[in-house]
Amino acid sequence: MENIRNFSIIAHIDHGKSTLADRIIQHSGVVPEREFRNQILDNMEIERERGITIKSQTINIPYKAKDGKEYLLNLIDTPGHVDFHYEVSRALASCEGVLLVIDASQGVEAQTIANLFSAMEENLKIIPVINKIDLPTADIDKVKEQIEKELALDPGEAILCSAKEGIGIEDILEAIVRYIPAPEGDKQKPLTALIFDATYDVFRGTIVSCRIFDGRIKPGDVITLMSGNSRFTVEETGIFRLSRISVNELYAGSVGYIIAGIKDVNEVKIGDTITLSTNPASSPLSGFRESKPVVFSSIYPVSSEDYESLKDALAKYKLNDAAFVYQKDSSAALGLGFRCGFLGLLHLEIVQERLETEFSQSVIMTIPTVQYRFTLSNDQTITIDNPLYYPDPSKIKKCEEPYVNITIYAPEKYFGAIMKVGMDRRGINSRFNYPRQGQVELRFEMPLSEVIFDFHDKLKSITQGYGSFDYEFFEYRESKVVKLDILINGEKIDALSMIIYEENAYRRAKGICEKLKGTIPKQQIRIDIQAAIGSKIISRSTISPFRKDVIAKCYGGDITRKRKLLEKQKEGKKKMKVVGSVVIPQNAFISVLKIENE
Numbered sequence: 142m143e144n145i146r147n148f149s150i151i152a153h154i155d156h157g158k159s160t161l162a163d164r165i166i167q168h169s170g171v172v173p174e175r176e177f178r179n180q181i182l183d184n185m186e187i188e189r190e191r192g193i194t195i196k197s198q199t200i201n202i203p204y205k206a207k208d209g210k211e212y213l214l215n216l217i218d219t220p221g222h223v224d225f226h227y228e229v230s231r232a233l234a235s236c237e238g239v240l241l242v243i244d245a246s247q248g249v250e251a252q253t254i255a256n257l258f259s260a261m262e263e264n265l266k267i268i269p270v271i272n273k274i275d276l277p278t279a280d281i282d283k284v285k286e287q288i289e290k291e292l293a294l295d296p297g298e299a300i301l302c303s304a305k306e307g308i309g310i311e312d313i314l315e316a317i318v319r320y321i322p323a324p325e326g327d328k329q330k331p332l333t334a335l336i337f338d339a340t341y342d343v344f345r346g347t348i349v350s351c352r353i354f355d356g357r358i359k360p361g362d363v364i365t366l367m368s369g370n371s372r373f374t375v376e377e378t379g380i381f382r383l384s385r386i387s388v389n390e391l392y393a394g395s396v397g398y399i400i401a402g403i404k405d406v407n408e409v410k411i412g413d414t415i416t417l418s419t420n421p422a423s424s425p426l427s428g429f430r431e432s433k434p435v436v437f438s439s440i441y442p443v444s445s446e447d448y449e450s451l452k453d454a455l456a457k458y459k460l461n462d463a464a465f466v467y468q469k470d471s472s473a474a475l476g477l478g479f480r481c482g483f484l485g486l487l488h489l490e491i492v493q494e495r496l497e498t499e500f501s502q503s504v505i506m507t508i509p510t511v512q513y514r515f516t517l518s519n520d521q522t523i524t525i526d527n528p529l530y531y532p533d534p535s536k537i538k539k540c541e542e543p544y545v546n547i548t549i550y551a552p553e554k555y556f557g558a559i560m561k562v563g564m565d566r567r568g569i570n571s572r573f574n575y576p577r578q579g580q581v582e583l584r585f586e587m588p589l590s591e592v593i594f595d596f597h598d599k600l601k602s603i604t605q606g607y608g609s610f611d612y613e614f615f616e617y618r619e620s621k622v623v624k625l626d627i628l629i630n631g632e633k634i635d636a637l638s639m640i641i642y643e644e645n646a647y648r649r650a651k652g653i654c655e656k657l658k659g660t661i662p663k664q665q666i667r668i669d670i671q672a673a674i675g676s677k678i679i680s681r682s683t684i685s686p687f688r689k690d691v692i693a694k695c696y697g698g699d700i701t702r703k704r705k706l707l708e709k710q711k712e713g714k715k716k717m718k719v720v721g722s723v724v725i726p727q728n729a730f731i732s733v734l735k736i737e738n739e
Contacts, residue, residue, distance in 0.1 A: 142324055142326065142392075144212045144213060145395065146215070146321050146323065147217070147321075147324055147394070148214065148217075148238045148239060149232045149239045150242060151233075151242070152256070153243075153250040153251065153252040157242060157244065157305070158218075160305055161270070164304050165214075165216065165310060165314065166202065168310050169203060169214075171200070171383070172383060198217075198218045199218070199381045200215075200381050200382060201386075201397075202215075202216055204318070206315060210318075214317060214318075217235060217337075229256060230259055231338070231463065233260055233265060234352075235337050237266065237321055237322050238268065238321030239267055240317075241253070241267050241268065242270045242272050243271055243284055244273050245271050246276045246278040246279050248280075248284050248287050251549070255611045257292055268313075268317070268320055269292070269296070269298060270309075271285070271299050272303065274302065274308065275306050325394075326393030327356075328355075328357050331416060331420045332355065332356030332415065333355045333425075334351040334352065334354065334399075335352050335414060336351050336409065336412065337350055337352060337411065338411065338461070339409050340461050341406055341460055341461075346401075346403045347404075347460060348399075349401070350396075350398050351391075351397065351399060351415060352396050355422070356416075357393065358375060358399065359375065360377055360378060361374070361375060362374070363418040363419065364399070364415050364416065364417060364418065365417070365418045366415060367421075368413045369408060373401035375399060377399070378398070378399055378400075379397055380396070381396075385398060406457055406460050411463035434484060435484060435511060435543070436484070436488070436510075436593045437483070438483065438508070439506070439527070440478055441476060441506075441507075442476075447503070448477050458496065464484050464488070465488075465492060467482070472635050482526075486593050487597070489509055507637070508636075510528065510590070511542065512525070512526045513640055514540070514542075515540050516537075517537060517538055518536050518537075528624055528635070529638065534675065540619065541618055542617065543590075543614060544586055544587065544614075545587060545589050545592060545615050546585075546615045549600065550582055551580070551581060551583075551604045552580060552604065553579050553580060555581075555603060556573070558604070566592070567588050568586065569585065571585050588642070589614070596610075597610070622640050623640070623643050623674050624639070625646055626672070626673045627653060629668065629669070630669055631669070646679065647680065650672030654671070654672055656729075656733055657733070658682040658684055661684060663686065663687040664684075664686060665687065666686050667683060668683070669683055
């Protein structure tokens with residue numbers, strides 16, 4: 142145990158965390174040079190396409206230090222985006238120390254501070270690393286000043302490196318073995334292992350990733366999952382390199398995996414404690430704090446026949462993404478589905494893409510919403526996250542919506558543009574200061590519903606990619622909201638309904654009608670698209686029918702013959718309008734999500 146070091150790399154998005162992990166792995170020689178590729182721990186195609194880390198990955202790295210000792214370094218990689226902060230908290234619960242990476246040209250940003258606080262809550266050793274020192278715009282002295290003033294860390298401990306060029310990697314590895322403490326624990330005590338991740342294998346069942354705090358475990362042991370008291374026999378134990386490497390046993394301080402033939406994915410819960418059935422622990426480990434979703438949307442299969450396969454896919458996906466929550470739901474237009482909770486709009490997009498690419502599920506997602514709190518005339522309080530259950534307006538005494546404290550870091554020259562966007566999104570009590578020359582920090586109190594849609598994209602756009610933000614739930618405040626319904630040929634489409642701030646209703650309704658007009662294909666009948674609040678229509682668009690040329694086969698002849706064919710077509714269209722229904726393509730539901738809230 143004295144030669145084990147469990148650590149994580151935390152950073153703001155795009156500060157070079159994945160590149161630093163690549164250089165550390167390359168330096169250890171775990172991966173042959175011919176098999177190496179950039180972003181080696183980002184093994185999902187979607188991560189490589191977007192250039193971001195979505196899933197925390199674990200790898201065991203052997204390292205021979207300058208003192209001559211052989212060390213085992215367990216690196217648990219973490220995402221950087223605010224929507225995946227829950228992944229970071231799970232990784233930190235399994236570590237004794239972290240590398241806090243800061244970009245030498247951009248300095249301390251929103252997620253840098255948020256991740257620092259998370260590490261401090263876990264009482265971890267924090268080693269600051271100043272990355273990208275090879276850039277012409279790097280200002281090392283300024284960043285060291287920020288480390289001292291804004292992070293309250295010793296700038297003298299900061300390690301200078303360039304992950305891209307491989308500069309300073311040896312210094313970082315030496316700092317890990319010197320400053321990060323060895324794990325505490327007792328191999329002779331009853332087994333306690335914390336489950337921090339899991340994946341599903343078709344042949345082996347559920348593969349559990351865990352950190353052993355006390356005791357030891359080997360193949361043949363009978364284990365108990367303490368939350369459900371279910372028992373299984375261990376088939377294999379091992380550690381993570383780029384692939385799974387089986388070992389004879391795992392002991393206190395180790396990070397590895399356990400395969401125990403767990404076929405039912407619902408048996409495994411992230412944050413649960415594993416112990417031995419023959420010598421059980423007296424109490425489970427504290428685990429992780431519960432994830433609280435802030436964005437809600439419903440998922441439906443494109444074909445109702447795929448409902449069961451979608452149900453199985455969501456159960457397997459939940460193993461690998463503990464922040465994702467779901468329950469059964471139904472829609473008059475889309476049939477049976479699931480109501481899902483997410484940590485943000487990017488989290489929602491990632492879930493949708495992973496379901497389609499990894500589980501071959503074609504799904505339709507409804508417009509995302511947040512949780513609103515309604516007080517009715519009988520003083521009953523209800524919480525609604527689905528427009529389907531919006532109460533009778535005549536019985537609503539007051540409505541409250543969630544507000545968040547949002548912190549924005551950006552270059553000073555974008556101050557005016559950021560203030561305008563903040564005010565446009567109903568931001569109030571704006572405060573600002575200048576933490577360093579040329580950099581501004583702005584704080585707003587803002588409704589969460591204004592943040593979840595495209596605020597991140599808008600901020601990046603107006604600040605040319607230099608702006609960053611973080612937010613945390615603040616409180617519920619009274620607000621005027623209404624339910625906006627979308628009707629197609631008089632039929633209400635509940636999957637497109639939304640709860641929206643009253644003053645924004647007309648602008649959003651007009652945008653939705655225009656978007657649907659562009660995505661629903663022409664048919665042989667006229668299609669009326671309407672947006673309504675209650676019985677009042679506030680916006681509409683019309684898709685004109687395409688006209689089949691029924692007289693094309695007439696080469697001259699009496700005009701009465703042509704008129705007869707046109708009258709016959711007219712009668713057919715009248716009948717079609719009575720009995721026909723409009724087919725709405727899948728991309729119409731998705732396109733509504735991408736309307737800019739301007």
